[in-house]
Amino acid sequence: MSISFEQFNTFVKEVTQETSKIINEAFKSQKEYWLKEDNSVVTQTDLVIEEHLRGRILEKFPSHGISGEEFQNQNDTSDNCWVLDPIDGTNSFIHGVPLFGTLIGFLDRGFPKYGSIQFPCLNNELLIGDSSKCYLNNNLLKRKNFSSWEKSLILTTDENRISRSRFYENWSRLKELNGMCRTWGDCYGYYLLCTGLADVMFDIDLKPYDILPVLPILMGSGIKVLDLSEKSDYTTIVACKPEILPTITEIFR
Amino acid sequence: MSISFEQFNTFVKEVTQETSKIINEAFKSQKEYWLKEDNSVVTQTDLVIEEHLRGRILEKFPSHGISGEEFQNQNDTSDNCWVLDPIDGTNSFIHGVPLFGTLIGFLDRGFPKYGSIQFPCLNNELLIGDSSKCYLNNNLLKRKNFSSWEKSLILTTDENRISRSRFYENWSRLKELNGMCRTWGDCYGYYLLCTGLADVMFDIDLKPYDILPVLPILMGSGIKVLDLSEKSDYTTIVACKPEILPTITEIFR
Numbered sequence: 377m378s379i380s381f382e383q384f385n386t387f388v389k390e391v392t393q394e395t396s397k398i399i400n401e402a403f404k405s406q407k408e409y410w411l412k413e414d415n416s417v418v419t420q421t422d423l424v425i426e427e428h429l430r431g432r433i434l435e436k437f438p439s440h441g442i443s444g445e446e447f448q449n450q451n452d453t454s455d456n457c458w459v460l461d462p463i464d465g466t467n468s469f470i471h472g473v474p475l476f477g478t479l480i481g482f483l484d485r486g487f488p489k490y491g492s493i494q495f496p497c498l499n500n501e502l503l504i505g506d507s508s509k510c511y512l513n514n515n516l517l518k519r520k521n522f523s524s525w526e527k528s529l530i531l532t533t534d535e536n537r538i539s540r541s542r543f544y545e546n547w548s549r550l551k552e553l554n555g556m557c558r559t560w561g562d563c564y565g566y567y568l569l570c571t572g573l574a575d576v577m578f579d580i581d582l583k584p585y586d587i588l589p590v591l592p593i594l595m596g597s598g599i600k601v602l603d604l605s606e607k608s609d610y611t612t613i614v615a616c617k618p619e620i621l622p623t624i625t626e627i628f629r
Numbered sequence: 630m631s632i633s634f635e636q637f638n639t640f641v642k643e644v645t646q647e648t649s650k651i652i653n654e655a656f657k658s659q660k661e662y663w664l665k666e667d668n669s670v671v672t673q674t675d676l677v678i679e680e681h682l683r684g685r686i687l688e689k690f691p692s693h694g695i696s697g698e699e700f701q702n703q704n705d706t707s708d709n710c711w712v713l714d715p716i717d718g719t720n721s722f723i724h725g726v727p728l729f730g731t732l733i734g735f736l737d738r739g740f741p742k743y744g745s746i747q748f749p750c751l752n753n754e755l756l757i758g759d760s761s762k763c764y765l766n767n768n769l770l771k772r773k774n775f776s777s778w779e780k781s782l783i784l785t786t787d788e789n790r791i792s793r794s795r796f797y798e799n800w801s802r803l804k805e806l807n808g809m810c811r812t813w814g815d816c817y818g819y820y821l822l823c824t825g826l827a828d829v830m831f832d833i834d835l836k837p838y839d840i841l842p843v844l845p846i847l848m849g850s851g852i853k854v855l856d857l858s859e860k861s862d863y864t865t866i867v868a869c870k871p872e873i874l875p876t877i878t879e880i881f882r
Contacts, residue, residue, distance in 0.1 A: 404752075471782055472826045473813050474727055474751065497750075498727065499657075529724055535788070536810055557789055559811045560726050573725045 378456055379437070379482065381506045384490040388480050391432045392494035392502060395425045395478055399463065399496040407470045417466045422446055425462035425478065433458050445585045457483040461585040464493075465562035474498065475564035481589025491592035493563045503567055505596030510570055519598040520572025522619040525553040528575040531568065533561025541580055543604070543612070546628045550578065553623075566590050569615055570597040576616040576624065587613065604628060631709055632690070632735065634759045637743040641733050642755060644685045645747035648678045648731055652716065652749040660723045670719050675699055678715035678731065686711050698838045710736040714838040717746075718815035727751065728817035734842025744845035746816045756820055758849030763823055772851040773825025775872040778806040781828040784821065786814025794833055796857070796865070799881045803831065806876075819843050822868055823850040829869040829877065840866065857881055 379387075402421040409419045426446045433442055434450075441454035445461050458480065463469050465476030474497030482490040492504040503512050510517045522528070530550060532538060538547045551557055555575065560568065568574035570593055579587075587610045594601055600621045605611040616624045632640075655674040662672045679699045686695055687703075694707035698714050711733065716722050718729030727750030735743040745757040756765050763770045775781070783803060785791060791800045804810055808828065813821065821827035823846055832840075840863045847854055853874045858864040869877050 467809065471813075472821060472824065473811075473817075534809070536804065536807075539804075551789065551792075554789075556720065556787070557812070558726075559813070560724075564726075568725060571725065 377439070378484055378489075381490055384482055384492075384506075385504055385511075387432075387436060388492045388494070388504060389502060391429060392478055392480070392492070393500070394432075395428055395462070396494060396496040396500050398424060398428070399469075399478070403469065403472075403474070403497065409466070409470045417470060418446065419463070419466060419470060421469070422462045422466060426460055429458075429460050429462065429478075429480065443584065445583070455485050457486075459483060459488075459585050459588045461589065464586060465564065468562060468564075475560060475562065477563040477567070479563060479585065479589040481585075481592070483588065488588045488591045491589040493567060493590065493593065495564070495567065501567075503570060503593055505570075505593035507592040507595040510593050510596035512571065517570060517572075517597050520617075522575055522617040525555050528553070528555035529568065529573065530555040530557045531560055531565040531574050531577045532557075533559060533565065533579055535559060537580060538578070543578075543580060543628075547578060549627045550576065550624075562586075563590065566594060566615065569599055569617075570594060572617075575620065576614065578614045580612045582611045582613065584609075587611075602628060630692070631737055631742075634743055637735055637745075637759075638757055638764075640685075640689060641745045641747070641757060644682060645731055645733070645745070645755060646753070647685075648681055648715070649747060649749040649753050651677060651681070652722075652731070656722065656725075656727070656750065662719070662723045670723060671699065672716070672719060672723060674722070675715045675719060679713055682711075682713050682715065682731075682733065696838065698836070708738050710739075712736060712741075712838050712841045714842065717839060718817065721815065721817075728813060728815065730816040730820070732816060732838065732842040734838075734845070736841065741841045741844045744842040746820060746843065746846065748817070748820065754820075756823060756846055758823075758846035760845040760848040763846050763849035765824065770823060770825075770850050773870075775828055775870040778808050781806070781808035782821065782826065783808040783810045784813055784818040784827050784830045785810075786812060786818065786832055788812060790833060791831070796831075796833060796881075800831060802880045803829065803877075815839075816843065819847060819868065822852055822870075823847060825870075828873065829867065831867045833865045835864045835866065837862075840864075855881060 409417045441451040441457035443449045443452045461479035468476045478494045480492045495501045565577040602614045662670045694704035694710035696702045696705045714732035721729045731747045733745045748754045818830040855867045
């Protein structure tokens, strides 16, 4: 049995209220972290939050599958599958920077149907979308127009990683447009894009749990996504306001 | 009459409680901004906060001078002069990014004697120093050791500005040390440095109100400051943990 957007919304609002309290408490104290096999960082809080979310999902939707960042997939060939990133932006989290969030997505036969990002440090704001609409704390987001490159904000998560990739030239050309460039990345970059405060976000080396919950939000808020990955699996993307998609496509293709 | 560190501390704690409320309220609403002659941005909130601070200083210390970002200097040849930046990181503020703060410094015959940074969005945290000690919310900060370049965090405010400067080569060499690089800049970068969460911060084109209130904090927390400006006025600096000052000096000189 699939679920309605209303059901997704109600459930996510409830569980992220719970996880947000745990994350905020942990953010105030010193964060021990260790490296995973792929060299990405993880903290005790990532594990605690993902366990909490898994428990709540299985309690409410016992037949559904779950695919998360920190533990093994469970029943993930199910028509209804949840995708979890307990703390997207763990590097920000461990360095005392409040630009991180909890991602929860819902896949219907593999297709990203609903998505949410919750920001514990930002008054608990919750961004939620279903590919056709996007809501910030229950208010429908209206698309904001692109103004000019001089006033634009261009984001990414990690410039060093881009420098070592085959996209270095494209990224350099994007920067030549003279927008303001910042590494206010991870899910916070997508938040700024959806709310109209940023214009472009370029991201590479994404994992399914980083991007699948974000896609229905981006699309719901009218943001265009250019998939640059070789396997069309959204591991490398440029997301931007629709007016500038032709320029972005010209730069990146 | 100069003032004691205790007097500075008490006064700053009191007035930043007031300004923080105003800033947090404004941060939630849409921010209109305009460009100043030097092309930097300003909002109505910058003006309101600086006026509030000036009013409170003159009420309490009528003989003191004031030099702030947004209005004319008043009596600034006085032996006792306050330096104000109502919102350091206005670009973050207008773009919905909580990495900004209010800077208040105190000069004794031109010498930066006391300084403070207050973060409205970060549980109102207050960092305060007198060049020999540094306190975060009244708790004495202990210096944290440098660990390794692989685990290091290297910060700046605006990479594009560096690319257009004569420091592009030096910055590139710094990045080759393979630390994690981020633009978590402005006063937030100095906060991360003083609390030991970052290792290096490089900043160019600083104005007196950007840096004078920050110097007593940096020095008080044991951070070393390399002044690269031509006029020795701290307009371009690299601040870092003391263990790596030799490497930094070698890269930048």
